[in-house]
Amino acid sequence: MADLSIEFCGIKSPNPFWLASAPPTDKAYNVIRAFEAGWGGVVWKTLGEDPPAVNVSSRYSAIYGKNREVIGFNNIELITDRSLEQNLQEIAEVKKAWPDRAIVVSLMLPCEEHYWADILPKVEATGADGIELNFGCPHGMPERGMGAAVGQVPEYVQMVTAWCKKHSKLPVIVKLTPNITDIRKPARAAKEGGADAVSLINTINSITSIDLDRMVALPIVGTASTHGGYCGAAVKPIALNMVAEIARDPETRGLPISGIGGIANWRDAAEFIALGAGCVQVCTAAMLHGFRIVEEMKDGLSRWMDSKGYRTLADFSGKAVPNTTDWKYLDMNYQVIAHIDQNECIQCGRCHVACEDTSHQAIAQIIDQASGARRYEVIDQECVGCNLCEITCPVQNCITMVPQVTGKPYMNWTQDPRNPRAEVKEESTAV
Known part of the structure; x- marks a missing residue:
């Protein structure tokens, strides 16, 4: 013990x-x-x-x-x-x-x-x-x-x-x-x-x-x-x-x-x-x-x-x-995408509303024309992995953030060519 x-x-x-x-x-x-x-x-x-x-x-x-x-x-x-x-x-x-x-x-x-x-x-x-x-x-x-x-x-x-x-x-x-x-x-x-x-x-x-x-x-x-x-x-x-x-x-x-x-x-x-x-x-x-x-x-x-x-x-x-590190040392090439477990989803639509109104329009609402039933699916290419849908979902573990294989190596903001002020390349402190 x-x-x-x-x-x-x-x-x-x-x-x-x-x-x-x-x-x-x-x-x-x-x-x-x-x-x-x-x-x-x-x-x-x-x-x-x-x-x-x-x-x-x-x-x-x-x-x-x-x-x-x-x-x-x-x-x-x-x-x-x-x-x-x-x-x-x-x-x-x-x-x-x-x-x-x-x-x-x-x-x-x-x-x-x-x-x-x-x-x-x-x-x-x-x-x-x-x-x-x-x-x-x-x-x-x-x-x-x-x-x-x-x-x-x-x-x-x-x-x-x-x-x-x-x-x-x-x-x-x-x-x-x-x-x-x-x-x-x-x-x-x-x-x-x-x-x-x-x-x-x-x-x-x-x-x-x-x-x-x-x-x-x-x-x-x-x-x-x-x-x-x-x-x-x-x-x-x-x-x-x-x-x-x-x-x-x-x-x-x-x-x-x-x-x-x-x-x-x-x-x-x-x-x-x-x-x-x-x-x-x-x-x-x-x-x-x-x-x-x-x-x-x-x-x-x-x-x-x-x-x-x-x-x-x-x-x-x-x-x-x-x-726990400074923001500038986080991996810019790390990527997650939301996944909705359809067996757990209660079709409340909160994830769709949150993403559609205030985020990246990455969750589609699909309505069956015959029955009127709703279904929500992630649009992978639009998802930035912000976690908002996961946070708003009332069902625990219904929406999860899935890491993606990008094939890109670790790169922090001090190394990123998109950084306009990266004049001096700082050493990585990533673990």
Whole structure:
């Protein structure tokens, strides 16, 4: 049976599933329930200076799919609104009771060294396994010069990280903001400052919707609102991309990564790990479905690893990174063509409408004049292999993309004679 235990930047836990710094990790009661449910670790909700932050009401909003399934989740909650003393006491008690579980403490303080020098020994005294620097909170705290206001300035990231390495012996994980043009720059800065790892992504600036009767965004506080932090399933593609950018950047390659963003099941976790994550953090899914979801996550990941012959997470961690490249290195001569399985087709016509109206007019609608029955067939010579028909088809595996034998060798855009700016031929990085 697969071994799910990990050691992440020196921190051990029985499995890679950690709860992210958020409401689920705000107090001992929650964390104990999480550990009883089987979570491998937690990142305690962000601690700050006293007096503690004051939160507003209400705090959350969402984007829904069919049957009110929450696709995206938005919050305007700040860091802990409980005293530093109370949090530190509870952290110490929980760590003593659960020595085999990872407890990382999230911190956010003003950009003055004495604040960090003062709090770090207090955190160490709890027996916590590490600290996470919250450089990502996009609302409320940036207005005070913290959170994303730090994470968006690589020089600040490096400076504060270096302070923490100077004043603490604990592993330092730097939590990065996605609200930035190039995620590699703060990641490089964190590494330069001595970070033991990075975690990402934090939440994305967002306004989920507008109440058109009251003409105010959600969540509503009195008669007004503000932008919040977006998370949940909708942000997973953004998070995966940013994790991959750091994993394959020559300057940060090998830097441990804790993956965050839209992780709701074992497959999500496996995808982050395949792109280089050493552990994953979960928040929204736990808030929507409770702590017991970790049972299915662990079981599913273990079963999948067994089916693939992976004994430990290290056996497949980062395996997808070499196959992730820049667009210019993709094979221009690779070709796929759509194929419709007529035995599976329900003749709904969605593929035809999508291709006819918005794509390449490569799916013909054939109507039997006698019976009026419809049939849809791909026009091979018109199909460019864009995948739109496969995506719009409501029947899984009815439409597949079939690779074609072109007889042409690998050729990327830097080698393509159609490239008007290919003055210097770059070496291929294809695998």
